[in-house]
Amino acid sequence: MYHDKKFSVINPSKMCQPMGAIQALLGIKDTIPLIHGSQGCSTYMRFQLTRHFREPIEVASTSMNEKTVIYGGEFNLLKALKNITEKQSPSLIAVTSSCLTETIGDDMAGIIKKFEDANIGKELPIIIPISTPSYAGTHIEGYDNTIKALVEYLSTPSRANGKINIIIGNNSPADVKEIKALLTELNCESIILTDNSENLDAPLSESALNLYNEGTTIEEIKDTANSLGTISLSKHADSAGVLLEKKFGVKSISGPLPAGLENTDRFISSLCKFDEFEVPESIEKDRGRLMDAMVDAHSYNYRRKVAIFGDPDFVSGMTNFTSEMGMTPTILCTGVESKRFNEDINLISEKKGLNPTILASGDLYDLHHKIKEKPVDILIGNSYGASIAQEENIPLFRAGFPIFDRLGAQRISVLGYNGGINFVDEITNTILDYYYDEAGYEITEEESHESTRSGLFAEEEV
Ligand code: SF4
Structure with a gap:
């Protein structure tokens, strides 16, 4: 029997913010996502992602407990940054917050600065704090906030690169491959934010438990400031495009998701707003086959x-x-x-x-x-x-x-x-x-x- 419910959600059709953040981060080369929160948060993410992608998923945790909740998570975050830097030497550590550390008000940016100051002269990874409180949004906002934070911290203006930034959204590796193939056929150079197509559908190899060695590079994210434009496939993941437009004049187009005939046509015409692309016969034929x-x-x-x-x-x-x-x-x-x-x-x-x-x-x-x-x-x-x-x-x-x-x-x-x-x-x-x-x-x-x-x-x- 259906009960009218006013104050509860039963079987939600959404997930928490760090989940979206991790999905975005798994498409970046040589990167470790670090959740500043209890072990349960990272276990939940790994569990969901592993049973979906059937791949080993690397997500680190600051393992907060009762004591650190009372005294603050600074010690745990400093220790986690030290361990990851020494043991895995990634190029980027992306620190995402959780409900817990947002509630106790940990100053992640301040703690990261402290770590960097204490290690002057040593070779350190880039460390980016990303605010992802789950009570203030879902995995959709978590994905959006993460792509925005990456671009905000890293994008650097230099020479025009003639490329188009594509914010790919929370889509499957097969879909990312499909969009990349379309761009290649159009002869369109692009920067994919972020490219999970190899990391989350990887061939079996002995290096399965190493850092992800495929995906969008940090250099590419830096270069997003020099692109012709940005297209976000998701209208709910366009904050980075808006930021690039405001800060560097890189024009931005938002959605729709290129699913079906009409929306894929619109994606191609959006690309053509930034440059002249000739649609090859191979694409015409695929369109005809659909x-x-x-x-x-x-x-x-x-x-x-x-x-x-x-x-x-x-x-x-x-x-x-x-x-x-x-x-x-x-x-x-x-x-x-x-x-x-x-x-x-x-x-x-x-x-x-x-x-x-x-x-x-x-x-x-x-x-x-x-x-x-x-x-x-x-x-x-x-x-x-x-x-x-x-x-x-x-x-x-x-x-x-x-x-x-x-x-x-x-x-x-x-x-x-x-x-x-x-x-x-x-x-x-x-x-x-x-x-x-x-x-x-x-x-x-x-x-x-x-x-x-x-x-x-x-x-x-x-
Ligand atoms: S909802 Fe909050 S506590 Fe639960 S897994 Fe997500 S971040 Fe962690």
């Missing part, structure tokens, strides 16, 4: 009702994409309170003649309740949607973060024309599996009930 896939799948997807949950840009991107495919986005849920999300969905709804239920700042409890009220044919979102899908007897198309009950999350791609083709194929096959028989005929509602009944009887007989 259109072909959509046409082939249309009869199976047309008017299928879909519920989508996850990060705001993912939900608005997939809303646009699924409506392009002829589906009917019916319930849209994100865990973040966001004016831009509401504006985006309203705009898409107006353009496509949709009337979805919007759950901004919603949780999975609300989502489940709405699905009971307005049944849908398929759910799109992360693994936390599995129990809803099972209870409602609908398929779950797994995308987003985290995916821990299936393998290959790092290889799920939905962005660009090629990611779009994967998505159309996969979601249509899921629908075929669920709603069509082996001869290709749609299973009617009565047939489906009969098979459920016979399944139940069969179980009882056993």
